[in-house]
Amino acid sequence: MAIFDKFKQGLSKTRDFFTNQMTRIAAEFGSYDEDMLDELEMTLVAADCGLPAAAEAIDSIREHIRTSGDASHASVISVLREKLLSMLEDKKLMLAPGELNIFLMVGVNGTGKTTTAAKLAHRYKSEGHRVMMAAADTFRAAAIEQLKEWGERTDTPVISHEIGSDPAAVVFDAIQSAKARKTELLIVDTAGRLHTKKNLMDELAKIKRVIQREAPDAKVETLLVLDATTGQNAVIQARAFHEAIEVSGLVISKLDGNAKGGVAVAVAKETGLPLVLAGLGEQADDLQDFDKKLFIEALLPSA
Ligand SMILES: Nc1nc2c(ncn2[C@@H]2O[C@H](COP(=O)(O)OP(=O)(O)O)[C@@H](O)[C@H]2O)c(=O)[nH]1
Numbered sequence: 001m002a003i004f005d006k007f008k009q010g011l012s013k014t015r016d017f018f019t020n021q022m023t024r025i026a027a028e029f030g031s032y033d034e035d036m037l038d039e040l041e042m043t044l045v046a047a048d049c050g051l052p053a054a055a056e057a058i059d060s061i062r063e064h065i066r067t068s069g070d071a072s073h074a075s076v077i078s079v080l081r082e083k084l085l086s087m088l089e090d091k092k093l094m095l096a097p098g099e100l101n102i103f104l105m106v107g108v109n110g111t112g113k114t115t116t117a118a119k120l121a122h123r124y125k126s127e128g129h130r131v132m133m134a135a136a137d138t139f140r141a142a143a144i145e146q147l148k149e150w151g152e153r154t155d156t157p158v159i160s161h162e163i164g165s166d167p168a169a170v171v172f173d174a175i176q177s178a179k180a181r182k183t184e185l186l187i188v189d190t191a192g193r194l195h196t197k198k199n200l201m202d203e204l205a206k207i208k209r210v211i212q213r214e215a216p217d218a219k220v221e222t223l224l225v226l227d228a229t230t231g232q233n234a235v236i237q238a239r240a241f242h243e244a245i246e247v248s249g250l251v252i253s254k255l256d257g258n259a260k261g262g263v264a265v266a267v268a269k270e271t272g273l274p275l276v277l278a279g280l281g282e283q284a285d286d287l288q289d290f291d292k293k294l295f296i297e298a299l300l301p302s303a
Pocket residue numbers: 107108109110111112113114115116192225253254255256257278279280281282286
């Protein structure tokens with residue numbers, strides 16, 4: 001399936017919701033007035049775009065109507081598309097050639113860190129790169145096993161220690177091993193839950209310090225994985241992780257499901273972080289670079 005079709009399929013529920021709501025709003029009077037703009041704002045919020053993005057989009061539409069005199073359904077949709085697009089940043093992951101690249105996968109439990117790590121290993125292995133993974137989620141035995149299985153399936157070496165061991169020590173070992181093997185990409189899988197949130201953030205900060213100390217020249221991406229089906233919780237998670245450990249890019253997983261697609265807009269708008277990857281299924285090749293234009297095209301009805 002082409003990328004656009006995958007986005008479109010994943011976002012079909014949100015898109016149908018928008019289409020129905022906007023058709024209903026427009027059917028009442030034809031051209032947009034203040035009440036309709038209020039309704040449109042509520043629709044954006046209901047689709048999980050978040051209040052700041054919704055309010056800003058409506059302001060632009062209002063301004064557009066004022067200056068152009070065009071309050072038609074088509075022009076409202078087209079301004080809305082443009083405005084939401086302008087709130088998003090996307091970034092393509094690039095490996096620095098001839099250097100060690102490290103992807104640190106972070107996020108709460110169940111968002112798709114391990115799966116995304118495996119998908120990335122599969123992608124870069126297929127492109128001919130030397131890839132390795134580190135099982136730094138030592139909190140649960142099943143987590144280590146899960147990564148090892150993915151390692152076998154994608155033919156990627158996995159560095160792991162015993163359950164309960166220090167995740168930063170796993171990362172230390174993995175970096176030494178990556179250097180010795182001239183690995184181009186080390187993907188670090190981490191835990192999403194510890195005894196407390198503070199423990200988790202402290203542990204991630206410690207892992208980052210080990211990376212900075214042991215591989216000061218490495219190009220590091222801290223990728224926060226967010227589950228598209230969790231609504232505004234994703235915004236809260238993004239703020240907490242970014243504040244504690246400085247995230248460099250967002251992965252929106254499970255966009256293939258009953259995605260409340262607007263959440264990508266909310267998170268991008270409210271953190272200013274770039275959208276990097278979209279998870280579109282459970283298999284190793286169900287991963288796409290996040291393309292903001294395709295995303296908005298798939299999210300909103302056509303003008
Ligand atoms: N449909 C779908 N399922 C996903 C996606 N990414 C992960 N999953 C599933 O979500 C569940 C949790 O994923 P996992 O990688 O173990 O999450 P982690 O706890 O963050 O490491 C697993 O059942 C995955 O198969 C995705 O993009 N689409």
